Amino acid sequence: AQTVTQSQPEMSVQEAETVTLSCTYDTSESDYYLFWYKQPPSRQMILVIRQEAYKQQNATENRFSVNFQKAAKSFSLKISDSQLGDAAMYFCAYRSANDKIIFGKGTRLHILP
Amino acid sequence: NAGVTQTPKFQVLKTGQSMTLQCAQDMNHNSMYWYRQDPGMGLRLIYYSASEGTTDKGEVPNGYNVSRLNKREFSLRLESAAPSQTSVYFCASMWGGGTSEQYFGPGTRLTVT
Numbered sequence: 001a002q003t004v005t006q007s008q009p010e011m012s013v014q015e016a017e018t019v020t021l022s023c024t025y026d027t028s029e030s031d032y033y034l035f036w037y038k039q040p041p042s043r044q045m046i047l048v049i050r051q052e053a054y055k056q057q058n059a060t061e062n063r064f065s066v067n068f069q070k071a072a073k074s075f076s077l078k079i080s081d082s083q084l085g086d087a088a089m090y091f092c093a094y095r096s097a098n099d100k101i102i103f104g105k106g107t108r109l110h111i112l113p
Numbered sequence: 114n115a116g117v118t119q120t121p122k123f124q125v126l127k128t129g130q131s132m133t134l135q136c137a138q139d140m141n142h143n144s145m146y147w148y149r150q151d152p153g154m155g156l157r158l159i160y161y162s163a164s165e166g167t168t169d170k171g172e173v174p175n176g177y178n179v180s181r182l183n184k185r186e187f188s189l190r191l192e193s194a195a196p197s198q199t200s201v202y203f204c205a206s207m208w209g210g211g212t213s214e215q216y217f218g219p220g221t222r223l224t225v226t
């Protein structure tokens with residue numbers, strides 16, 4: 001069975017600084033997809049970034065980028081120029097080829113003004 | 114488009130009572146999901162349906178049943194509620210394939226006393 005591990009329950013970063021959230025996963029599958037979702041206090045789930053496992057190139061969406069290390073089964077999220085609106089729970093998610101999707105336990109990110 | 118809708122938004126049950134959580138999506142998505150979210154535990158997959166007519170167990174299926182009534186609707190039933198099922202329940206849907214993202218409902222807060 002696949003697992004997703006987020007080892008940092010909480011993190012803090014100064015506004016305008018850069019922060020990296022870690023995510024590791026375990027799988028024996030070769031075809032899968034990885035995602036980061038953000039959940040603000042409203043509880044709405046918002047997609048931040050996505051990555052296909054077969055692509056070597058790391059995905060980037062504006063201030064958000066990932067460091068995808070397939071051999072190490074690592075998928076970390078880097079947030080540059082942190083803003084107050086980035087404060088939220090961040091979840092790493094793994095999707096199998098059969099569309100089963102599991103999440104990690106999340107990292108609560110605090111932005112310090 | 115309403116997106117993903119869930120009913121009810123809040124529910125209080127006594128131990129042993131049964132209830133059904135309803136979920137519907139109007140985006141013609143193929144895959145639908147039920148998760149529960151508990152503090153410190155992230156989102157845990159209860160059941161999912163990768164296509165109309167199919168359902169599969171997730172990480173925590175015990176005590177729950179599901180029905181994929183049609184392509185739009187995916188219900189979650191608690192036959193005999195237990196205090197351990199107190200949680201926030203999220204329904205999600207996804208087109209399927211590639212890097213499709215999940216769309217989440219607003220959640221149902223369920224308390225079992």
